[in-house]
Every structure is written in structure tokens, then in C-alpha cells.
Amino acid sequence: MNVIILLIFAGGVVAAGFLAAFVWAVRSGQFDDTTTPALRILLEEPTKEAPLTKDVIDG
Amino acid sequence: MTSLSAALERDNIAAASALDSAVCRHCGDPCDRAAVITDSGTFCCGGCESVFTLLSAHGMTAFYTCDVRPGTSQRTASNRDPGRFAALDDPDVARRFVTMRSSGLSRVVFPTPSMHCASCLWLLEQLWRFDPGIVRSEANLMNRTVAVEFRPSEISLRAVAEQLASLGYEPVLDQEPASGVPAVRRSLYLKIGVAGFAFGNVMLFSIPRYANGAPLPPQFQELFGVLNLAFSLPVLLYSAADYFRAAWAAARGRTITLDVPIALGLAVLFGRSAVEILAGAGEGFLDSFSGLVFFLLIGKLFQQKAFESIAFERTVQSFLPLSVRVERESGVTLTRVEALRPGDTIAVRPQEVVPADSLLLDAHGAIDYAFVTGEQVPVNVERGAIVQAGGRVTGRTLRMAVARTVSHSRLAGLWSDPVFEQAKAHWLTSLLARFGWWFTVIAMTLAVVGAIAWWPDGRKAAEVATAVLMIACPCAFTLAAPMTLGTAMGVMGRAGFYLKNSAVALDLSRVDTIAFDKTGTLTTAAADATVTHQGLSDAQWLLVQRLAAHSVHPVSRAIAGALTDTGAASDVNETSGRGVSGTIDGHRVVLGAASFVAAETGHAIAGEPGADLVTWAAVDDRAPGTIRLSAPDRVGMPAATAAVSAQYTTWLLSGDHATEAPRWTAAFGTRMKFRQSPEDKLATVRAEQAAHHRIAMIGDGLNDAGALAAADVGIAVSDETACLVPACDAVIRGDQLPRLPVFLAYVRRARRVIMLCFAVSIAYNWLGLTLALTGRLTPLATAILMPVSSLTIVALSVGLMRHGAKKVLA
8 A cells, every 4th residue: 555655746846847947948048939940950961062153153 | 133034035936826834943933924944944033043153153952952932032022122132231220230240250140031931941040151250140030031151341220131132031131120029938938837836836846735635744744834935936936926016017007807816816826725735734736837837838839839930010111212322422321210310312223223212303202002002003293393292213213303301201100190109909908808897896896705604614614715716717717718719820820921010810700891902912013914005906905015115114114014025126215204205117106194195196185084094105297096005903802802791891992093993893882992092092991980880991002001000800812921910910821812701701710719718717706616616626636626727728629610610721
């Protein structure tokens, strides 16, 4: 019996830990913008290609 | 910039006529006669071409691979004044925009409404490649803002704004930068988190009891009861606090809103559960309690998210320049508009709006009052005449003396009309208030009736009374409206019809009268006008066109039209805003206003009163002929207005003269009013309302502002996403306007869906109340009935609105 009560409290502590993590995430602004980061991860960092000169652009 | 793009246009007119079907390489718009063709592709305008060249020069052409047709058309960009960001050089103005200064870094957040896709995001976060003074930039696609960190020692705030504009992301210089929206949402997320956390744990301790089918052994029942109470307490005190606060405020104001029965239901749920648990009499209803708060808050989040994406509030100040150039003994200084004093000499550049009623100091000037009156053609003013605030200077820079301070001007006068002060009463608000009242009264009555019916048994009577109040929570009702209208708002927003808030959708569904502005709404802007002439031979007409090609006045540009061979002209003399004369192939050609042509040729012209759009032209000494401009209808508008007029009473309210009336008789019949001042339009809207009609006003300019604000639903038309719109309830993109009937059908659908949800909700309440009154409402029945009713409502409202969305998004 006692082991179940111990389990319940252990579970409660773990759940409270996740709640604390959620509160921290919200407070640090991680939910302020949910659209942009989802797109940002798909975009490639542009390579350091040499700037094209005017002649190249014009043909 | 203007002359450059004009030159580019002229060079390419011939080539472009064969390329009508080509689309712009930058923005994907169809290319017409103004197209610019280079070796790297075809562009709809010089602006798009220069953005492309700029991107290529920085090796940033990957912009075009991130998303489909990512660019924003720059067609109107070349009309903008290159000095429009000069105000940012004023430290007072700059201070309002820069939000952080530390260790030599400044941070500014600009709203850039033309940002719209993954490519925009990619480009705006690479700003540091364009200027070494920019350290980093972060775009927020949801709020359409870009935050730029820069070193003020290397790049000025003004240069940052100009850099953004040169890439096609015209920053909007709002007076007040983004407000505390994130703070509100953060607190809602936390409340949902706490409620969800409690809900999950309480369920964990409630299910054993339900699964067991009989009360658990006492030591478990007590432990679980106390744990449930401990988990639910933060829900009551923190997550649900807003409902209690709102109910308290309503009670103090002696009104009953929908928050009252919710707060009452929550309080009774928690109170009875606490009593049962602490007395050891039962397991309580805390699973239903925490679940209910969780679902209610999710509904609230849905509602909030739907309209945060559109920053909406505009004031008259947004139309006016932030600061103007004032000439003093010490030289020209930039002064904030509010600080202008009567007698100040100001210089207003082309395309700038005159900030206050002023006397013209220059000999001639042309002022475009399209904002204020809706007239398409610039008005000529002479030295000493009053130039009204809100007029836009065309042609060249004008000097004027301020006559009245900004707040006393006619424009500000219109805007301080009480119509802009009062908050609009939405039907949804009054509907929910009435509903909340009835709901509370009926629930209370049933609770009392139930208690009396069971009376001799005092304990059972209390149980029944509390059970009635618990189950009679209008949770399904509070979810139906936000979910349905929030979905409708999102779908319409994606299609280019932006609502200020979701309640507007319901107001629009009840409208029975629709008033249209003409210029810019039914017709497109003056630059695309069609030209007809009378009394001129073909040869003469060609000469007039060739002369017009030498003038930059908008009317001349329309007359010159697609002319390719401009040829040489000598002795060209343009009197700003009045007319132009010159000699072509030995013929003397005069073009301009009636008085100008009369004075130049000696022919008396009996001017047609009110015919502002008529221009006169004469070749040699022959009698002058007339030229008429008529702005073309917006594609699809005649059909759209005809469709709308079949179901609604329609009005045409135009600032223009009546010459174009016959074209619109089919859709409007006799309900057309011309030469309407802003006050006239406002009066018409008020008269309709006095006759108990619910009216929607659709217009584009400041001249409609009063009518837009007074109408039950004011819809502003915007052809440019970056354009400033007057105070209104909704903004519709110009190209989506012909689809108005589809949007109207969709909001009517939203109204029917809400009514259906209300009916379903009533059915669930009837079931719950039957159980409660017969004393059979167990915790298990509550725990099933409450979430199931909420979820049915969510599924119905979102599902039906999504199903109907295909037509809107087509």
C-alpha cells in the first residue's frame, strides 16, 4: 500500500517539474511567436557566394 | 525615382504590349504596358526590377526559391517621396521608435505589412548583408514586424527604414509601436497550463473511483479527495480568476453577462466538491471543474489568436506626416506636426499630406483632395488661397503659411466627430448579454423549483439545487461564438478580407443595406483611366497626346497613354496644375483646364459646370475639343454589385460628379448620390440607421472615414497591403472586392452555424437539467456530459466553417 502512495507523490513531483518547465518556457517568450520559427528552420543559410557584378546580372 | 521609372516605362511600352500575358519575375503580377524588360527577366514595374537587381547584387537570389512568387509589387513605390523617412532624423521622433539602447546598439521594431511568406522571412533576417551597420534582424511573420538591431554610429534609423523600403518592405511609421499583446497571451498560456496540469492529475485520481464502480477504500478516497482539492485550488484562484472578476464587475454594474452563470456554476462546482470531500461524503466534481476551466480557456485562446495578427487601430495622425519642414530665420527645421503654430511657413513636398489648413505662398499649386473629397483630379490653388488639411501636394514642393493648428483643421474636425469616440456595439455582445440574463434567471428558478420539490429531505434538496447550477453552465454557448467566428475570421483573412474582431463577422451577417464609395472602390485609381475625346480630329488627337507625353501631371500621363513615338516638341511650357502648351511639327498645341486653354487660344469656352474630369485641348487656332477621363471599373465589380443588389439594398455614395451615373443604374437604380462631402456620406449612413436599417459602408479614402465609422460595419478597400486605412471594422484587399457576395454568404453561414450550436447546446442542457432535477446527476455523468457537450460544439462550429471555406479560398 505504502508503495502506491510513494508512487503518487513521485508522480506529482515529476508532473510539477514539467509544469515548472512550461512556466519557464512561457515566461522566456518561447510561445510569443509560433509561426516564424517553424518556417525559419526550413530555410537555408545563404552560402557566402561572391556578390554578382553588374555585368553578370545583365547577362 | 519618379523620372527614372517614367523613363523606363516609356522605353518599354512597345515591347510590353506583346507581353500582356507575361508575369513579373519579382512579384508574379501580370505585366502590362508599364513592364520593364531586362536580360534577367520581365518585371511589372521599375520598382520590382530595382529590388531584383539589388538582391542579385548581394547574391541573394535564393529569395526566389523559398516560396512561390515571393515579391510584393512595387508599382506604387515609385510614387513615394524619397524623403518620406526624413522625420526619423529628428531625435524626438526617433526616440519613439527605438526601443533599446545599450553598448552602442539600437533596436527598432518596424511593422512591415507587405511581409507575407517564407521568402520574406528569409530575406528580412539577412539584412546584415546589405549594410554592415545592421547587426541582426528578426522577422515575426505572425505580427508582420521586423526587429532590427543596428549600430547608430554606422547607420541612421532613417537609413534602416530606407533599406527596408528599397527591398520592397515599406515600414509603417506608426505613432505607437507594438503594444503589450505578448504579455496578455503569456498570461493566458500560463492559466491554460495550470488548468491542464490540474485537469490531468485530477482525472488520474478520479478514474479509479469510476472504474471501481463503488467507493474506494476510505484511506484512498480521502487521500485522492484531498489531492484533487489541492490540485484544483490553483485553478480556482488563478486560472478561473478572470471569470470571477468579470462576473463581479457585471454584478456591481447591476447587469448580467454570460460570465455570471459561468462564475456561479464554477463556484458551486468547487464549493459543493470541497464540502463533500472534507465531510467525507463523496468524491466531488473536481474533474469536471478543472476540465471545464481548461476548455473555456482554450476557447478564449482561440478567440484571441484569431485577431492578434492584424494590427488595426489607426488615428488621424497616421495619415498626417510625423513632422514637417518649417522655415524659420535660423533655417529649415523639422518640426513635429503637433508643434505647428499659425503663421509658421512650411514646405510640403510632392506626395506629402498638408498637415494643417494653410495659406498658399507660391503662385500656383495643385492639391489632390482624393483623401478628403474623393475627387480624382488635383485642384488648382492660387497664391493666398486656403489649402485644406488632408490635401496631398502634387507636382512640386509648395510653401504655405499655417492658418490653423492641426487640431482645429477641418480634417481633424471630421475626425473628432463623436462617431469616432463611441465604441461600436456589436450584436454579439448584446446577444450574449441578453442570453446571459435569461440563462441565469432560468437556472436560478429551476434550482429553487428543484429544491422545493424535494423539500422534506433537506440534504437531497440542497444536492438537487447545486446540481442544477453546476450542470447549467453555458460553456457550450461561450465556445460556439468564438470558435465559429474565429474560424470565419481566419479563413476570410487568408482570402484577403480582414476583420477587426470576430464579432464583426456576425454584424456583417445581419446587414441589409450596403453603401459603396465609387472612386477606388467600384472603379480603380485615376492612373488607369480610359480616355475619350470629342471635337478633335485623329491627327489633332495625336498631336495632343505627343504634347501630353512631355508632362508628368497624372491627367497628361493618362492622355499620353500607350503612345510610343513621342517625337520632338519645342517651346513646351507647363503651368503647374493648369495646363501645358508647346509646338509640335509646327503646330501650336494647348492642353489644360478650360480657363487655361481659353486664355492661351482666345476662344471663349463655356465650361460645363461640375465637369471636373473634362480637359480641353486646342490645336493652332481651331476651336478646342474636350477630353474626358473615366476611371475603369474594377474588374468584376459590375457583376458583383448586381449580385449584391439582388439581396441587399445598395447605395452609391460618390464624391465625384454625376457624369458616370448611367453606368451604375443597373446595380443601384436611383439610389445614387454624387458630389457627396464626407459629412454628406455620414448623414446618409445615419439616415439609413434612423430608418432601422443595418448598413455596411465600403470605401477607401479618408473622405469615407466618418461613414465607415458610423456604419454598422465599415469596410475599407486597400489596394496596397502597406497602405494606411481609416478607422474601420474590416479591410478588404482591392482584388478581392468583386468576391464580396461570397464573403457575405460565408458570414451568413457563420450565423446559421452559431444558431445550430445554440440549439445543440440547449439540448445538452435539457438533458443535464433533467438528470439534475431528478437527483440522478452523479459525478460520472457530469464528467462525461460536460466535455462531450463542449467537444460537440467545437467540432460542429469549426467543422462546418472549414467545410464552407473552400468557396471563400477558391
